[in-house]
Amino acid sequence: MRALADVVRTRSPGADVRVAFLDLSAPSVGDALAGLYAEGHRHVVAVPLLLGHAYHARVDLPALVDEVTGSLPRLSVTVADVLGPDPLLEEVALDRLAAGGADLADPDLGVVLAAVGSSHDAANDVVARIARGWDGRHSARVAAAFASAARPDVPAAITRLRAHGARRFAVASWFFAPGLLPDRIGASAAEVAPGALVAAPLGTDPRVAAVVLDRYDEALTGAAGTVRTA
Known part of the structure; x- marks a missing residue:
């Protein structure tokens, strides 16, 4: 995930890209948002590195964001749509198969x-x-x-x-x-x-990074995403 974030930064040099995790690894979503708030940021776009609208997307992440925004005045967090499904991701999965010899x-x-x-x-x-x-x-x-x-x-x-x-x-x-x-x-x-x-997982393919940035752009323009504000 950290390596994928590096690819996203390379494709969008002006973006301030941070990595956070729902569980098991650090930093947590709450810590990452609190850190950005302490640096003076008041609007954050959270792009879920998830492939579908399952529990993490529908329940976990919104609850974590609501908890943080409830304690940080004037912090606005836009939760972008999940990455999948997307034709670019399907291309990557098929290419991983071909690379393995299928x-x-x-x-x-x-x-x-x-x-x-x-x-x-x-x-x-x-x-x-x-x-x-x-x-x-x-x-x-x-x-x-x-x-x-x-x-x-x-x-x-x-x-x-x-x-x-x-x-x-x-x-x-x-x-x-x-x-x-x-x-x-x-x-x-x-x-x-x-x-x-x-086959190998989708990994750090530039097309995965492109979908991350697509979801970010959609959230910023209001085409998709949910805004949560303290």
Whole structure:
């Protein structure tokens, strides 16, 4: 995430880009906003590095921002829209597959589009819709799968792809960065399909940074985003 922020800075040299985390890492969203406030900033745009409208986007981040703005007079925080879905991010995920050696023109290839999973069905439906779009555009068969909180999981998705004739398998990553859940997905794929290709996450590709800046610009112009003011 810090490396991605560096790419965003490179693409927008005049922007003051900071990194904050919802949990597990520092600085927290609250600390980052408080630090900006102490430096004299009174309007901040928070761009969620999230791929869907699941719990973090709908509940966690708004609650954290409300808590901070409630204690810092005249601080205005605009929460931009999440990054996904976006055609540029799909391009990156497909390129990661190709870089790993997957040939989407291979009719014997089954591709699992793997995402985190959510208790919010609409967020999972977005991933399934992307997988259906890929399935319709390429010879390889494509199915969505989730690391947690939703079905199908990776073994179930691979079983379905086998039933449709797939003999080789690859996993596309609908994640920004390495971590526990991508590792879980890779391990699950290896158990049921030894030798399956597992693509790298979206990472620091300049197109990811471009989407970050698109969401920032949309929030500034009022095309998207939610404003929270103390």
